[in-house]
Amino acid sequence: MRIRLFKEFIIEKLIFLSGIASILFVILIFVFLLKEGLSFFKEINLFKFISGKHWYPISEPEQFGILPMILGSLLVTLGAIIFAVPLSIGAAFYISEVAPGKIKDILKAGIEMLAAIPSVVLGFIGMITLVPLVKNVLHLPTGLTAFSGSIMLGLMSMPTIISISEDAINAVPKSYKEGALALGATRWQAMYRVTIYAALPGIIAASMLGIGRVIGETMAVMMITGNAAVIPHTFFQPVRTLTATIAAEMGETVYGSMHYYSLFAIGIILFIITFIINITADMVLHRKHK
Amino acid sequence: MVNPTFRITGLDAFYGNKHVLKNINIDILPNAVTALIGPSGCGKSTFIRSLNRINDLILTFRREGKVCYHNQDIYAKDVDVVELRRRVGMVFQKPNPFPKSIYDNIAYCLKVHGIKDKDKIDATVESSLKKAALWDEVKNSLRQNALTLSGGQQQRLCIARTLAVEPEVILFDEPCSSLDPISTAKIEELIHQLKQSYTLIIVTHNMQQAARVSDFAGFFLLGELIEFDKTDKIFTAPKDKRTEDYITGRFG
Numbered sequence: 001m002r003i004r005l006f007k008e009f010i011i012e013k014l015i016f017l018s019g020i021a022s023i024l025f026v027i028l029i030f031v032f033l034l035k036e037g038l039s040f041f042k043e044i045n046l047f048k049f050i051s052g053k054h055w056y057p058i059s060e061p062e063q064f065g066i067l068p069m070i071l072g073s074l075l076v077t078l079g080a081i082i083f084a085v086p087l088s089i090g091a092a093f094y095i096s097e098v099a100p101g102k103i104k105d106i107l108k109a110g111i112e113m114l115a116a117i118p119s120v121v122l123g124f125i126g127m128i129t130l131v132p133l134v135k136n137v138l139h140l141p142t143g144l145t146a147f148s149g150s151i152m153l154g155l156m157s158m159p160t161i162i163s164i165s166e167d168a169i170n171a172v173p174k175s176y177k178e179g180a181l182a183l184g185a186t187r188w189q190a191m192y193r194v195t196i197y198a199a200l201p202g203i204i205a206a207s208m209l210g211i212g213r214v215i216g217e218t219m220a221v222m223m224i225t226g227n228a229a230v231i232p233h234t235f236f237q238p239v240r241t242l243t244a245t246i247a248a249e250m251g252e253t254v255y256g257s258m259h260y261y262s263l264f265a266i267g268i269i270l271f272i273i274t275f276i277i278n279i280t281a282d283m284v285l286h287r288k289h290k
Numbered sequence: 291m292v293n294p295t296f297r298i299t300g301l302d303a304f305y306g307n308k309h310v311l312k313n314i315n316i317d318i319l320p321n322a323v324t325a326l327i328g329p330s331g332c333g334k335s336t337f338i339r340s341l342n343r344i345n346d347l348i349l350t351f352r353r354e355g356k357v358c359y360h361n362q363d364i365y366a367k368d369v370d371v372v373e374l375r376r377r378v379g380m381v382f383q384k385p386n387p388f389p390k391s392i393y394d395n396i397a398y399c400l401k402v403h404g405i406k407d408k409d410k411i412d413a414t415v416e417s418s419l420k421k422a423a424l425w426d427e428v429k430n431s432l433r434q435n436a437l438t439l440s441g442g443q444q445q446r447l448c449i450a451r452t453l454a455v456e457p458e459v460i461l462f463d464e465p466c467s468s469l470d471p472i473s474t475a476k477i478e479e480l481i482h483q484l485k486q487s488y489t490l491i492i493v494t495h496n497m498q499q500a501a502r503v504s505d506f507a508g509f510f511l512l513g514e515l516i517e518f519d520k521t522d523k524i525f526t527a528p529k530d531k532r533t534e535d536y537i538t539g540r541f542g
Contacts (some may be wrong), residue, residue: 138486177388179448181342181457184376185402198389 033271037264044258049265055229057249057259064262066269069232072239073147073215073273074226075232079150080157080214085207088158092165092203097191108172115159123220126152131224144226147235152220155212164209168202169195199275201284212274218243242270293360295320295457295459295489298339300355303336305348310336312513314355318459318506323481323490325504325521327497328536332510334493335383338461341491343371359459371466376403380502383464387451392419392428395447397437399454414454422450423480442473449480457537460484464490466499478503497537501525509533 012238041049043065053063095107130151135143172195180190196203218241225250226238253260293315303311326334339345340353343364357364364374386393396415405411415432419425424446428439436447445465452460462481466474478529481490481503494500494510500507501521508518509530517524517533528534 039393080475102416173386175384176388177383178344178347179381179386179451180398180402181347181389182342182375182380182382183402183451186372189402193402194388 011100030221030271033264033267036261037268040258040261040265044262044265047250049262050095050269053231055245056261062258064258064265066242066245066266068229069240069242069245069266070269071231072225072229072244073241073270075146075166075235075239076149076153076241077211077214079146079235080153081207081211083150084154084157084161084214088161088206088210089165089203091158092162092169092206093196095162096166096169103177110209111159111162114155115163119156119217120219120223121158122152123223126220126224134236138236142226142238144224144238145236146225146239149221149225149239149241152224153214156217156220157214160213161206161210164206165203168199168206169208171202172198177270178268205281205285208277208284212277212281215277216243216270216274218247222247246270292319292475294318295360297358297361298356298516299358301337301340301357302354303333303340303345304350304352305336306350307464310513311340311353314515316504316508316515316518318417318489318491320489321485322489322505323503324483324506324508325500326491326493326510327495327500327506328510330495333513334495334510335463338463338491338493338511340378341459341461342375342380345374346379347369376455377457378459378461379452379455380461380463381445381448381452381465384465385441385448387447389435389437392436392439392447396451396454399451403455418450418454419447421453421484422446423476425448440473441471442476445469445473445477445505446480449477453484455489459489459491462490462494465491466494466496474499484541497525509536511536 049064049066050070052063053067053069054065055068056063084177091107091111095104099107115194126148131143132147133143133152134145134148135141176194176198180194181187185193222244223239225241225244227240227244228238229240229245230238246266249259249265253263296318298314298315298316298318301311301314304308308357327339336345340357341359341364345351346410353365359374359378376462388398390398393415393528395419400411402416405414405458407504415426416429419428424443427443428434428447436444439447445468449460449465461515466477469477475522480497481492484490492500492503504521506518507521509516509524509532511532517528517530518528525537526535528537
């Protein structure tokens with residue numbers, strides 16, 4: 001009797017621990033980031049950090065302006081969205097509404113495979129195929145551009161967007177579609193005005209999660225976008241993203257220097273951006289369930 | 291003799307290998323209510339769903355035989371299914387309003403058929419809701435989400451939506467099976483009125499309902515049409531022993 005109660009108690013506590021572990025990790029990560037990054041903001045004004053146009057962390061005098069990187073990240077992300085979101089939604093519709101059974105299975109397997117390719121491999125492939133292609137086709141001085149990064153990142157975010165959108169489309173009751181068709185709507189009208197409409201919150205959330213993945217991606221962008229910390233004016237010039245800056249410079253900083261702390265400060269900014277995106281996606285998803 | 295709206299000859303239907311309708315022959319007359327009764331799973335719904343080809347959505351569905359609508363075989367190759375479904379409307383067993391406002395549920399049907407004139411849409415929304423006896427209950431909340439209505443109101447909205455398209459025939463697939471008695475009475479009253487201007491076919495397993503609303507009745511059993519006649523004949527002097535057993539409640 002007592003042993004049984006003890007067992008129950010242990011199991012209950014273990015499950016509780018697993019349950020709160022992820023939240024705990026997030027809090028710990030955030031606290032750690034703040035601890036390392038906040039001391040930086042004692043020296044450098046936050047507004048100056050965000051709006052500064054020059055990133056010379058080891059020059060004399062050093063300058064910490066991450067505006068080019070913020071714009072770089074946003075530009076690459078925006079490009080990836082424009083490329084990936086419509087394509088993914090189209091793919092999700094094809095898979096869930098149009099494709100016959102066998103093609104559907106093949107496509108779904110393919111999408112899962114795409115999700116399983118490590119980003120460094122995608123970056124590598126992008127570097128030897130996409131980058132020269134962009135350079136030659138568009139007659140640019142270099143193919144290492146925001147445009148190339150957008151396409152590669154778009155590819156990377158597609159599996160997320162497709163599979164979650166497809167779930168949302170499948171969750172639309174069949175009776176809606178039947179109702180629309182019975183009223184004399186064409187297949188496309190039923191899809192466009194009823195099914196998309198009912199699945200929209202899920203599709204938006206899927207896109208947001210895809211965007212979250214794009215903003216946080218590091219390896220592939222670092223290899224493809226050229227990493228020039230200048231304010232971008234077009235899609236077809238090299239940019240540097242927030243993530244690439246951290247990854248590229250962390251190994252070379254002196255522990256405890258301003259440069260070292262500035263990278264953590266970038267981490268905080270990045271964390272806040274992805275946090276906002278995830279919260280927004282969450283809110284959209286929850287509105288659907290109400 | 292009036293020309294039948296639907297003339298069905300030798301209709302057989304299958305889901306995969308399952309033979310669900312066996313050699314159905316029936317004439318559906320215009321401006322009358324035809325009720326189809328029978329126990330669950332006897333093929334009534336399959337039958338009614340083959341009249342507007344909504345069964346085409348089910349991949350394993352297959353049929354043989356002819357379904358003629360105004361002497362035109364609706365399963366012929368050159369038939370415009372979209373146009374067929376506009377003229378042969380359908381109200382489903384479970385109310386299925388779209389997750390939009392009451393107004394948009396009806397406006398959708400019009401937009402689908404290319405009507406963009408706002409005044410015309412407003413007028414049709416009002417007249418369809420009036421015909422479906424729902425106007426007085428919702429006229430102040432047309433922008434409200436249709437899913438917040440009660441089940442009976444949702445079903446009447448679905449009827450209003452069907453009427454907005456101005457069909458000639460309306461198929462009712464057990465329209466009251468998920469509704470309470472008061473809503474059911476309202477829908478039956480409505481069916482009674484609609485008979486003046488539409489050809490109605492109603493599937494039901496409520497025999498009192500069939501007796502109350504219909505002019506003709508057909509009794510289905512295990513995929514066969516056992517008997518088809520005027521409703522009062524079916525209910526007072528059925529020719530077949532099985533029909534009699536069913537309507538007197540000995541099985542089903």
